[in-house]
């Protein structure tokens with residue numbers, strides 16, 4: 001049976017470390033890291049994420065400011081808020097919760113955020129720096145996945161890593177991080193032929209597609225490390241990942257649960273990026 005990687009415990013220890021660093025920063029440098037979160041409309045999943053981010057900020061002693069905008073807000077209003085936050089010395093991180101409503105151009109909005117304050121790492125400059133070397137900020141979920149692997153003592157170098165899902169938020173940046181650490185990386189997607197033959201090759205399998213329990217036991221190699229990024233609600237109300245946990249945990253060596261795996265790590269990495277942005281804003285940094 002697989003070892004279950006406890007994302008809650010790992011994230012808690014990271015948050016504790018950030019809380020201590022924040023308290024030193026406040027005392028010695030008179031600065032409080034500040035995060036602004038912008039949410040457009042009332043997508044229930046997004047509302048839950050934004051609530052968790054706010055609670056996590058308060059817990060570690062950050063300033064947290066929320067902008068809850070109506071579904072029909074126009075792009076100009078949103079851009080104006082970002083412009084103001086870019087200039088606001090109390091705010092070190094700006095996060096626009098995705099997805100945005102269809103009438104707003106996501107790329108225009110993300111490009112408007114000052115790359116130094118782009119704690120999601122979605123600005124094209126940060127995406128480009130991720131490809132070529134060290135970005136100012138690394139996207140939170142991919143960074144959280146790497147932390148989970150590192151803190152569990154799983155080495156990446158030379159391993160066959162297979163990623164299912166090619167989103168800009170998870171699949172693509174995770175592939176780059178693994179590649180930068182010398183894994184051999186394959187990205188699978190909706191048009192991939194014979195998905196099971198590829199997932200069965202994986203020493204490290206990362207799944208981020210948003211389809212409940214689609215990865216079955218016979219799609220995973222014995223002894224693989226399986227990282228499940230999916231969060232899906234079944235008709236009976238139960239929350240499950242993209243991996244069939246019961247089946248796959250009989251074959252894998254390590255597996256992340258849903259909930260309590262990758263999710264808390266994403267928020268811990270958001271705090272880490274915001275803390276780094278605050279430190280970098282200090283004179284002489």
Ligand code: GUN
Nearest residue numbers: 095096097098099120140
């Ligand atoms: N929507 C789903 N995941 C994310 C994320 O990591 N950041 C933002 N801004 N929106 C999301």
